[in-house]
Structure formats: structure tokens, C-alpha cells
Amino acid sequence: MPASNPSLSSSSMSFVAFRVLLPFACGYFMSYLFRSVNAVIAPNLQRDLGIGAGDLGTLxxxxxxxxxxxxxxxxxLLDxxxxxxxQACLLLSAALGAVVFAIGSGLTHLVIGRALVGLGVAGGLMSAMKAIALWLPKERWALANGVFMTAGGLGALAATLPVELALEHYHWTALFWGLAALTVIASALIFFVVPEREAAPTASVSLGQQLRECGKFLTDARFWRIAPVSMMGMASGMSIQGLWAGPYLRDVGGLDRAATAQVLFIVAAALTAGFTLTGIAADRLQRRGVPLGRTMVWGVVFYAGVLAVLAGGWTPTNPLLWIAFGILSNTTVLAYPILSGQFTPEQAGRVNTLLNGVVFGFTFFAQAGMGWLIALWPRGGNGNYPLQAYQWTFGLAMLLLLLALAWYLAPRRKA
Known part of the structure; x- marks a missing residue:
């Protein structure tokens, strides 16, 4: 059976949607829920652990x-x-990490649990992209990726008001026991519902050859042309949406916990819509002759403008500003279909996971670095960090994003 079938019927498309993408979407839902939940439980962690912005960011x-x-x-492994x-096996590690996080008695234990969760959800997006590359024709990848990533937005939604409401009745440790149970269910759905695709040609390729090909990807100019803009766009978006938006709204916007959770819900809703809208817009523009790269560039330009407004501290609680942030912050997700379209479907798993690796590796430094940079300013009498701390932090993120965009555009001008 070929890796992708451009003549899929409507019934086949329904089969792929419900038997393939939907179970994987459950895993990606959990990935984003875990990624975003600390933005809401941050005050609880700081109170119970007695930590500041630097330790919170690192955790x-x-x-x-x-x-x-x-x-x-x-x-x-995917190839x-x-x-x-x-993916079914990896999610069990995430469930274990949630349990360790729930029973942890100190910062070190929680860091270990959080690390296990990160390992367990590491395949949330890439496994689905691999499945999309196997089951759908190339011209449908951008749309399928965008629609699939809506599940991530729903996970981010679940990490806002629903989590805040749960914390009114349960301790945050009980919340993580529930997340562990949901993760096990997602693992079972993927293992028992998703049909097995026939073996890809790479199954007969030696491990050494696969590693050598990965080395070639890392020295490929096509990879490093697009990687920096993807790194800066997604790292800044995930760092702010997944953690620092909450403290910013409390410290700069002066919102209480309930109002902060409401704005974070708006951000997550816009993020959800943004995934779908980006996929649909890119798909339709591509059909009209507009390349994915051009669509991504304009999305990055508008997103940089949003970062500038956040850094300036102008109307920090304006819902329209946060809606724009949610829609535009993941524009650089188009880098994945752009990059994978330049390689064979059999290589899609490795080249996309390599890009994902550098993106999320940089996100660690971005999210932790934002915390340590904010912590350079002393807290006020009410325990809040000043506006200047966020101006420098978000302003630096905007500057690095624009530099990465210039790098992406430079080879095109030279050519």
C-alpha cells in the first residue's frame, strides 16, 4: 500500500478522520492540557513550594x-x-509523570514528574503528522494538520476555567491523579482503535542508515533556513500561553484569579480557532497559488506586532489583544508541512521530529529564561513583578522573532 493515496473517497476520508485522527487527537489534547495547566496552578505551586518566578519557570x-x-x-521509532x-506506549509515561507530580513532596520530585510528562507526550503532534503523511495525499497535509491541532487548543481550553473550577473543590494534587487516568484512556484508544498501516519501506532500513540520514537532515540548508523562525515563533507563543500570560495578567493587568482564568480561556479559545483557521487559510491560499511560506511570513509579522503591544503594556487585559495572540502565536506551525513537503513521506517522521526537537529544546530555554529574566526585577509590596520586567522579556522575544524571520527571508532575496 502506498504511503499516501491522493484518490481517497469521502468514505475513506471519514474513516481516516474517526479511526485515525480522532484517537491521536485525544493524545494531543492531553499534551496541551499538561503543557498549559501550570499557568492556572502557578499561584498554588508558588504558595505550597515557596518559589519565585525563576524556579517556577524552570519547573x-x-x-x-x-x-x-x-x-x-x-x-x-515512528518511521x-x-x-x-x-504513541500508545509513550502516553503511559505521561500518566506515570502525572502520578509522580501528584505525590511529589518537593520541587525536585515535581521536576521529575514534569519531565516524565514531557517524555510521554513527546509524540503527541509528531505521531499524528506521521499518520497524516501515511494516510493522506500531500496537498491535504496543511489542512489536516491545522484541523488536528484544534485538539491541542481544546486541551489548552480545558487547562483554564475548568481547571480553576476544579481547584475550588479539589487540591491540585487530586487534579493530577485525574489527568493520569485520562492519559491512560487516551493511550488505550490509540492502541485499540487505530488500525495498523502496512509496514513502511524504512522498516527494512538499518538503524545506522536511519541515524546517518538524520545527520544529513541536520546539515541540510533547507532545515536550518526554516528552523529559527519556527523556534522563535512557537517557543515564545508556548512560553507565554503555557505559563507567563497568567502572571502577566495578574502583575500588569491587576486581575484576580477568576478574571485571569477567564482571559486565559479566551486565549485558549482563540488558539483553538487559530489552528483550524491557519490550516483552512493556508489550504485555500495554496490552491490559489500562494505558497505556504508566504502565508507563514505574514502571520509572523502580525504576531510580532502583538508581542510589541504586550511588551508595551498597552491595554494588557484587552480581549481583542489576547484573541489576536491566540490566533497568530502558532502561525509558524506551517513550517512542518513546508519542511516535510521537501522530503519523502518515509522521511517525514524524522525530519519533522528533528524540527520539533530543536523547537521544544529552545522552548525550555525560552520559558525558563523568561522566568529568570523577570526575576531580575524585585517584587513590589503586593508580591507582583513590575511592568518593566515584562517589557524587557516580551520585547526581547519580539526582537529575536524578527531576526529569525529576516534569516528565513534572506536566502530568498539572494536567490
């Missing part, structure tokens, strides 16, 4: 360390064994 960013380090072996078995 939350531990998720990205194991997530990024596992991307290279993840790509090899050799397929996304179904790999």
Missing part, C-alpha cells in the same frame, strides 16, 4: 527538556514501528 519548562531530547529517537504503537 514548568522541565516538560520541554525530555520532550525535545526524545525527538530524534521518536522520529526513528520503523509506526505512530500507533509508539
Amino acid at each position: 514548568t519548562a522541565a516538560y520541554f527538556v525530555t520532550f525535545s531530547l526524545f525527538q530524534l529517537p521518536l522520529g526513528i 520503523r514501528f509506526g505512530p500507533r504503537r509508539v
Whole structure:
């Protein structure tokens, strides 16, 4: 059976949607829920652990360390064994990490639990992208990726008001016991519902040859042309949405916990819509002759403008500003179909996981670094950090994003 079938019927498309993408979407839902939940429980963690912005950033960013380090072996595993078995097994590590996080008695234990969660959800997006590359024709990848990533937005939604409401009745440790149970269910759905695709040609390729090909990807100019803009766009978006938006709204916007959770819910809703809208817009523009790269560039430009407004501290609680942030912050996700379209479907798992690895590895430094940079300013009498701390932090993120965009555009001008 070929890796992708451009003549899929409507019934076949429905089969792929419900038997393939939907179970993987459950895993990606959990990935984003775990990634974003600390933005709401941050005050609880700071109170119970007695930590400041620096330690909070490092604790939350531990998720990205194991997530990024596992991307290279993840790509090899996906190409050799397929996304179904790999993702079902990995999610069990996330469930274990949630349990360790729930029973942990100190900062070190929680960091270990958070790291196990990061390892367990490391394949949330890449396994689905591999499945999309196997089951759908290339011209449908951008749309399928965008629609699939809506599940991540729903996970981010679940990490806002629902979590805040749960914390009114349960301790945050009980919340993580529930997340562990949901993760086990997601693992079972993928393993028992998703059909096995016939073995890909790479199953007969030696491990050494696969590793050598990965080395070639890392020295490929096509990879490093697009990697920096993807790193800066997604790292800044995930760092702010997954953690620092909450403290910013409390410190700069003066919102209480309930109002902060409401704005974070708006951000997550816009993020969810943004995934779908980006996929649909890119798909339609591509059909009209507009390349994915051009769509991504304009999205990055508008996102940089949003970062500038956040850094300036102008209307920090304006819902329209946060809606724009949610829609535009993941524009650089288009880098994945752009990059994978330049390689064969059999290589898609490895090249995308390599990109994912450098993106999430940088996100660790971005999220933790934002915390340590904010902590350079002393807290006020009410325990809040001043506006200047966020101006420098978000302003630096905007500057680095624009530099990365200039790097992406430079080869095109030279050509």
C-alpha cells in the first residue's frame, strides 16, 4: 500500500478522520492540557513550594527538556514501528509523570514528574503528522494538520476555567491523579482503535542508515533556513500561553484569579480557532497559488506586532489583544508541512521530529529564561513583578522573532 493515496473517497476520508485522527487527537489534547495547566496552578505551586518566578519557570519548562531530547529517537521509532504503537506506549509515561507530580513532596520530585510528562507526550503532534503523511495525499497535509491541532487548543481550553473550577473543590494534587487516568484512556484508544498501516519501506532500513540520514537532515540548508523562525515563533507563543500570560495578567493587568482564568480561556479559545483557521487559510491560499511560506511570513509579522503591544503594556487585559495572540502565536506551525513537503513521506517522521526537537529544546530555554529574566526585577509590596520586567522579556522575544524571520527571508532575496 502506498504511503499516501491522493484518490481517497469521502468514505475513506471519514474513516481516516474517526479511526485515525480522532484517537491521536485525544493524545494531543492531553499534551496541551499538561503543557498549559501550570499557568492556572502557578499561584498554588508558588504558595505550597515557596518559589519565585525563576524556579517556577524552570519547573514548568522541565516538560520541554525530555520532550525535545526524545525527538530524534521518536522520529526513528515512528518511521520503523509506526505512530500507533509508539504513541500508545509513550502516553503511559505521561500518566506515570502525572502520578509522580501528584505525590511529589518537593520541587525536585515535581521536576521529575514534569519531565516524565514531557517524555510521554513527546509524540503527541509528531505521531499524528506521521499518520497524516501515511494516510493522506500531500496537498491535504496543511489542512489536516491545522484541523488536528484544534485538539491541542481544546486541551489548552480545558487547562483554564475548568481547571480553576476544579481547584475550588479539589487540591491540585487530586487534579493530577485525574489527568493520569485520562492519559491512560487516551493511550488505550490509540492502541485499540487505530488500525495498523502496512509496514513502511524504512522498516527494512538499518538503524545506522536511519541515524546517518538524520545527520544529513541536520546539515541540510533547507532545515536550518526554516528552523529559527519556527523556534522563535512557537517557543515564545508556548512560553507565554503555557505559563507567563497568567502572571502577566495578574502583575500588569491587576486581575484576580477568576478574571485571569477567564482571559486565559479566551486565549485558549482563540488558539483553538487559530489552528483550524491557519490550516483552512493556508489550504485555500495554496490552491490559489500562494505558497505556504508566504502565508507563514505574514502571520509572523502580525504576531510580532502583538508581542510589541504586550511588551508595551498597552491595554494588557484587552480581549481583542489576547484573541489576536491566540490566533497568530502558532502561525509558524506551517513550517512542518513546508519542511516535510521537501522530503519523502518515509522521511517525514524524522525530519519533522528533528524540527520539533530543536523547537521544544529552545522552548525550555525560552520559558525558563523568561522566568529568570523577570526575576531580575524585585517584587513590589503586593508580591507582583513590575511592568518593566515584562517589557524587557516580551520585547526581547519580539526582537529575536524578527531576526529569525529576516534569516528565513534572506536566502530568498539572494536567490
